[in-house]
Amino acid sequence: MLASLARRKKISRCYSTSCALKEARLDRVGCFKYSPVEGADANALPDQVPEEVKEERWNRFMQLQQQISAERLQEKVGREILVIIDEVDEEGAIGRSMADAPEIDGAVYLNGETNVKPGDILRVKVEHADEYDLWGSRV
Numbered sequence: 001m002l003a004s005l006a007r008r009k010k011i012s013r014c015y016s017t018s019c020a021l022k023e024a025r026l027d028r029v030g031c032f033k034y035s036p037v038e039g040a041d042a043n044a045l046p047d048q049v050p051e052e053v054k055e056e057r058w059n060r061f062m063q064l065q066q067q068i069s070a071e072r073l074q075e076k077v078g079r080e081i082l083v084i085i086d087e088v089d090e091e092g093a094i095g096r097s098m099a100d101a102p103e104i105d106g107a108v109y110l111n112g113e114t115n116v117k118p119g120d121i122l123r124v125k126v127e128h129a130d131e132y133d134l135w136g137s138r139v
Helices: 002-007 017-024 051-074
Strands: 080-089 092-097 108-111 121-129 134-138
Touching: 017 051, 051 121, 080 108, 080 134, 108 121
Parallel strands: 108 134
Antiparallel strands: 080 092, 080 121, 092 108, 121 134
């Protein structure tokens, strides 16, 4: 993450992951807890981080990113975005913005929009956001 900030030619005084996360304000971030991998040199390093410390750090990181993600998605409310439809049922359509990966990133919900099919691309006005998903209506 710090290398990414440097590539953007930002001068960063961040020396912690949480500081870098706050500065970068990324839309989405993945995080995992280290676990031994067969044959990895790191398995032999002394002073391994205890599981409870890994869990606490992971939770703190994810809570911070959830807050940032909610703020970033809230900035989209009132804007129009392109949405590719992934599925349709009796309640409406579920899709994703053109920047989102299927089944990994957040969804865009279009309640009542049943006259579309998977693969359709719609212009949608975003009306609501939470930590991970958007809701909107077809323009």
